[in-house]
Amino acid sequence: MVHPSTAMLRRSFMLILVACAWSAASSGALGQDTAMKKVPVQGGREAGLAAWEHLYSVLTHPRCINCHTATNYPQQGDDRHRHLFNVVRGPGGKGVPALNCATCHQGANADSTGVPGAHNWHLAPLSMKWQNGNDEILSSAEVCQSLTNRSKNDNLDGAGILRHHQQEPLVLWAFKPGLRRDGTARSLPPLTHEEFVAATRTWIAAGMPCPQNP
Amino acid sequence: MFATTIAAQELGLSRRGFLRVSVTAAGGLIVSLYLDSPLLSQQPPQLKVYPPDAFVHIKRDGMIVIQVNRLEFGQGVQTALPMLLADEMDADWSHVVAELAPAADVYKDPLFGIQMVGGSGSIAHSFQQYRELGAKVRAMLLAAAVQQWKVPTAQCRTEASVVYGPGGRSAKYAELADSAARLPVPENSPLKRASDFKLIGKDTRRLDSRPKCDGSLKFGLDLDLPGMKVALVAHPPIFGASPKSFDDKAARSLQGVMDVFEIPTISRGTAVVVVADKFWTAKQARDRLAINWDFSRVESADTAQLWAKYKELAGTPGNVAGSTS
Amino acid sequence: METYKLTVNGQAKEVSTDPSTPLLWVLREELKMTGTKYGCGISACGACTVHVAGVATRSCVVPVSLIGDRPIVTIEGIGQDPVGRAVEDAWVSEDVVQCGYCQSGQIMSAVALLKSIPKPTDTNIEESMGGNICRCGTYVRIRKAIKAASQQLA
Numbered sequence: 079m080v081h082p083s084t085a086m087l088r089r090s091f092m093l094i095l096v097a098c099a100w101s102a103a104s105s106g107a108l109g110q111d112t113a114m115k116k117v118p119v120q121g122g123r124e125a126g127l128a129a130w131e132h133l134y135s136v137l138t139h140p141r142c143i144n145c146h147t148a149t150n151y152p153q154q155g156d157d158r159h160r161h162l163f164n165v166v167r168g169p170g171g172k173g174v175p176a177l178n179c180a181t182c183h184q185g186a187n188a189d190s191t192g193v194p195g196a197h198n199w200h201l202a203p204l205s206m207k208w209q210n211g212n213d214e215i216l217s218s219a220e221v222c223q224s225l226t227n228r229s230k231n232d233n234l235d236g237a238g239i240l241r242h243h244q245q246e247p248l249v250l251w252a253f254k255p256g257l258r259r260d261g262t263a264r265s266l267p268p269l270t271h272e273e274f275v276a277a278t279r280t281w282i283a284a285g286m287p288c289p290q291n292p
Numbered sequence: 293m294f295a296t297t298i299a300a301q302e303l304g305l306s307r308r309g310f311l312r313v314s315v316t317a318a319g320g321l322i323v324s325l326y327l328d329s330p331l332l333s334q335q336p337p338q339l340k341v342y343p344p345d346a347f348v349h350i351k352r353d354g355m356i357v358i359q360v361n362r363l364e365f366g367q368g369v370q371t372a373l374p375m376l377l378a379d380e381m382d383a384d385w386s387h388v389v390a391e392l393a394p395a396a397d398v399y400k401d402p403l404f405g406i407q408m409v410g411g412s413g414s415i416a417h418s419f420q421q422y423r424e425l426g427a428k429v430r431a432m433l434l435a436a437a438v439q440q441w442k443v444p445t446a447q448c449r450t451e452a453s454v455v456y457g458p459g460g461r462s463a464k465y466a467e468l469a470d471s472a473a474r475l476p477v478p479e480n481s482p483l484k485r486a487s488d489f490k491l492i493g494k495d496t497r498r499l500d501s502r503p504k505c506d507g508s509l510k511f512g513l514d515l516d517l518p519g520m521k522v523a524l525v526a527h528p529p530i531f532g533a534s535p536k537s538f539d540d541k542a543a544r545s546l547q548g549v550m551d552v553f554e555i556p557t558i559s560r561g562t563a564v565v566v567v568a569d570k571f572w573t574a575k576q577a578r579d580r581l582a583i584n585w586d587f588s589r590v591e592s593a594d595t596a597q598l599w600a601k602y603k604e605l606a607g608t609p610g611n612v613a614g615s616t617s
Numbered sequence: 618m619e620t621y622k623l624t625v626n627g628q629a630k631e632v633s634t635d636p637s638t639p640l641l642w643v644l645r646e647e648l649k650m651t652g653t654k655y656g657c658g659i660s661a662c663g664a665c666t667v668h669v670a671g672v673a674t675r676s677c678v679v680p681v682s683l684i685g686d687r688p689i690v691t692i693e694g695i696g697q698d699p700v701g702r703a704v705e706d707a708w709v710s711e712d713v714v715q716c717g718y719c720q721s722g723q724i725m726s727a728v729a730l731l732k733s734i735p736k737p738t739d740t741n742i743e744e745s746m747g748g749n750i751c752r753c754g755t756y757v758r759i760r761k762a763i764k765a766a767s768q769q770l771a
Contacts, residue, residue, distance in 0.1 A: 163661050164747035175733035176673040176726035176745040182660045184683040190576075190637030191678040193660065259659065261579065366716030366753050501709040504717030507652020507692035511718060514651035570646050572638045575658075 126284020132269060132277040134218045137208060137225075139267040141252035143215065145200075148207035156265050158213065171201035187251075192259025196251035205230040222288035236282040243278045344432075344477065346398045347425050348377065350469040354453060356381075357389045361399035361418060362409040364392060364500060369414045371498040373422050379491040380426030380484060381433075383465070384453035390499045427481035429472075436472035437463050521550060524574040526564040526581050527557070532590040534562035535583050542580035548573040552581070561590070621681050625650070626694025636682035640674075641665045643681045644691060652692040652721050656750070663749035666722040666729075667691045673729035692721040700770060701728050707766035715753035723749045727763050736767055 136142060144153040144161075152161040168174040173181065183199035208221050216224070224230055225239070234242060243249055253271040255264035269277065281287070349357040358377055364370035374390045377383075393399040400407045403417040430450055437455040438445050440463070447458040453465040486493070503509035528534065540552040548569040554562050564581055568574035623630045625648065632647040639658075644650045644667070656664030658677050665677040670687035695701030704727050707713075714720050723746070730737055730745040737745070742760050751759070 164744075166744050166747075168744075174741070174744045176666070176729040177748045178672055180672050180674070181666075181748075182675050182678055184679055186683060188678060188680050188683060190680050191639060191659075193678045195683070366714075368715070497709070497712055498714070500717070501712065501714050502705075504714045504720055505705045505708045505724060506696055507650075507721050509717060510651065511654070513655060514645075516649065516651075570642065571655075572635065572642045572646075576637075 123284055123287050126281050126287040127289055129277040129280035129284065130222055130287065130289065131218065133274070133281060134221055136252075136267040136269050136274050137221060138215050139252070139265075141255050141264065141267055142249075143208050145248070146202045146206055146208040147213070148204065148209050148211050149213065152201055153213070160213075167201055171203055173200075187254075187256030189257040192257060192261075194251065194256050194264070197247040199248070203232075206232075217291065219289050219291040222286075226286050226288060236286055239286075240275070240278050240282055244275050342398060342421060342425060344425050344429050346393075346396070347422075348381070348429050350429075350465055352466055352469075354384070354387050354464060354466045355389055356383050356387055356453070356465070357391055359393040359399070360390050361393050361401070361407065362414045365409075367414070368498055369409065370500050371496065372415060373418055374499065375491045375496055376419060376422035377426035377429075379489055380423045380481075381430045382450035382452065382490075383426075385491060385496070387453060388499070423483050424481070427483050428478055431478045431481040432472040432475050433465055433468050435475050435478075436468040437461075439475075440468075440471065521567050521569060522571050522574045523565050523567045524571075524578045525555070526566070526578050526583060528559075528561045528563060528585060530561075530585075530587055530590045531557075531559035532561040533585045533587050534589070535564060536586040537584045538564055539582040540564075542582070543577035546573055546577050546580070549577045552577070559591075619682070621684070622686075623681075623684060624686070624688040626690055626697070627688075632681070634681060637680050639677050640667070640669075640679050640681050640684060640689070641676035644676065644689075650691055650693055654718055654721055656719065656722070661750070662719070662722070663726060664719050664722040666725040666749070668695070668725060668729065671729075671732070673726055692725060695725060695728055698728070700731050700766075703766040703769050704728050704731065704762070707762040707769065711758050711762040711765055713755050713758040713762050715755055719749060719751045719753075720755075723751065723755075723759055727759070727766070731763065731767060731770065735770065737763065 137146070140153070140156050140158050144155075144158055147153055147167075149160075150167050151165065152167070153159060154161045163177075165173055165177050165179075168178070173179045179199045179201070182193050184193070184195040185197050186195045187193075188195055206224065207216075208224065209215050228234065231239070250271065252267055253274070255266070258264055267274070347359045347361075349359075351357065356378070358374040360370050360373050362369045362373065370390045370392065374388055375385075378385055378388050395407060397407075401413055401417050402421055404411070404413060434445060434448060434450060434455055437448060437457060441448075441457050441461055443457050443461070449456050454462050455465070455468065456462050500509070535554065543549060543552055543566060546568070550567045550569065552564065552566050555565050557563050564583060566574050566577045566581070568577055618633050619636050620631060620633045621643075623632065623643070625644070630648055632643055634643060634647060641653060641655060644653050645655070653667055653676060654664040655677065656662035660675040660678045663675065665675050666673050667676045668674065668690040669679070669684065690698070696705055701724070704724050708720065708724060713723075726746055726749050730741065734741050734745075739760070742763055746756075746759060746763070
């Protein structure tokens with residue numbers, strides 16, 4: 079899949095920032111949960127779709143998509159290679175006995191040894207895969223449909239998705255992913271966590287629109 | 293070839309050697325045989341003498357401790373060589389304990405002449421040696437029983453660390469060890485026929501499993517000597533490279549780092565060593581070294597060049613490995 | 618330097634060390650428990666496997682600062698556990714070991730497997746033990762010994 083260019087993202091993001099500020103001002107302080115209601119947002123559906131592309135750019139970044147695989151294994155690294163050491167998904171996405179995710183991944187980053195960590199490190203279920211069986215990233219339309227399909231997304235509505243993006247430790251981890259074994263910092267998603275949450279609000283406020291399949 | 297060599301050794305031994313009985317602090321008895329030093333120095337260099345006492349210790353409680361003249365690294369020699377000795381000795385295998393021998397001349401490889409393991413030499417060079425040792429010890433125990441019972445040797449037999457005699461007599465090896473130690477080491481003790489092997493050639497459990505399964509066996513990395521330090525090497529990334537320069541300020545700033553210096557490598561390059569009091573300190577220090585490598589003198593392999601060189605060498609006279617004439 | 622109170626094989630231990638020190642080196646150098654081995658330092662080989670709060674854990678990559686109050690069990694202590702004892706006995710009766718360097722980790726992983734899946738299939742064994750490397754190639758006997766221990770415990 080082709081990612082929108084950073085410059086393009088920045089430009090469209092400015093638009094959304096304005097829209098966010100407007101909707102935040104009208105619904106109260108920033109940081110409150112937003113119920114899914116029809117809030118008139120500048121740009122409406124278009125702003126929502128633009129916000130979605132921002133979300134898509136984060137979700138398909140290695141820090142997120144490496145655990146949203148369609149396969150029996152997680153991925154590692156910016157090149158998203160198959161996770162080394164023969165680790166497998168296991169029945170609950172937590173690995174198998176003696177090779178659990180928790181066998182190496184603890185509740186926080188281990189910067190001195192290069193092992194990332196966060197509470198309850200595990201794979202997203204197969205229903206939340208954002209790649210196909212060949213490790214190819216799914217299209218924006220496909221990922222959007224997956225995210226908004228309540229039979230696949232752990233039955234989350236808009237408010238639930240926002241809460242997930244705001245609070246889930248593994249989501250938070252993606253924006254503070256720690257150091258690699260060579261001491262360099264892991265690469266970050268294209269948005270900060272705050273920008274990611276803001277884009278989520280805009281998208282939800284616009285009714286969680288999904289792009290059409292090309 | 294081996295049989296003749298060893299027979300000659302034993303001949304010399306039995307004429308000149310004498311027995312000594314020693315009591316260990318633990319209460320066991322070691323069959324001792326001491327050698328006449330002037331005789332040794334007169335012997336031609338290839339004659340080797342293997343006193344049983346250096347290899348077998350029969351303890352009062354019946355345990356038989358066998359010294360292994362090799363290192364064990366999984367190949368099984370710590371079990372195989374004792375099997376040879378124990379089989380000829382008719383020892384109770386369940387009471388055999390194998391120890392890796394300390395550094396001493398008597399444990400040198402009979403053919404290579406140095407104390408070592410390798411070259412597929414352990415069984416090849418010590419097969420006869422360990423069987424001979426076992427046969428001698430058995431002969432001495434038998435002789436001790438015969439002496440005590442005053443019965444013909446032919447009416448006695450040995451099995452599982454017991455000597456059996458006529459009329460229901462029996463004596464354990466542990467009981468006989470004292471008196472056996474006072475007897476001369478036999479010149480030639482006949483070895484078993486292969487058809488009589490109880491251990492050799494049979495499926496046998498290795499002797500070193502338990503300590504390898506409960507974490508108690510010490511490997512090289514587990515050694516902890518007083519005042520010992522840890523050294524880690526920052527190797528050149530390519531054989532033959534050397535540092536143009538390196539910055540060790542960050543490395544030395546860690547508490548516990550003792551020194552940072554260069555050493556030559558076997559590939560004619562130079563590496564940088566960190567010495568610290570603990571592994572993790574040394575590892576962190578090594579990570580903090582900033583090394584500028586000079587690759588100008590590394591070997592650059594070239595397949596075409598190598599082939600040309602091989603062809604050239606093939607045309608030159610070589611060393612004779614062996615001859616059929 | 619920080620002080621950490623650890624529970625190792627049921628015993629309370631106190632160590633003072635750099636927080637970033639992996640548990641492996643705390644066990645080996647501070648507590649002089651060398652049964653847990655260093656094979657790679659990058660969680661690739663499994664020789665450093667211990668149990669932390671019952672979960673098989675690669676001690677070479679877990680800094681001691683992340684252990685907290687979770688109890689630790691090492692190869693020196695696993696024999697006190699009935700599953701641990703059965704696994705060690707099976708390892709001996711099946712003549713699994715050769716050089717033995719990987720076996721502390723193999724045993725700790727096998728115990729974790731059997732505690733979770735008492736009657737493991739070949740696939741279970743492959744998946745769970747597939748991260749423990751043995752240069753001597755004792756894999757076939759490891760599999761046999763796991764099955765033997767499983768039967769013995771049944």
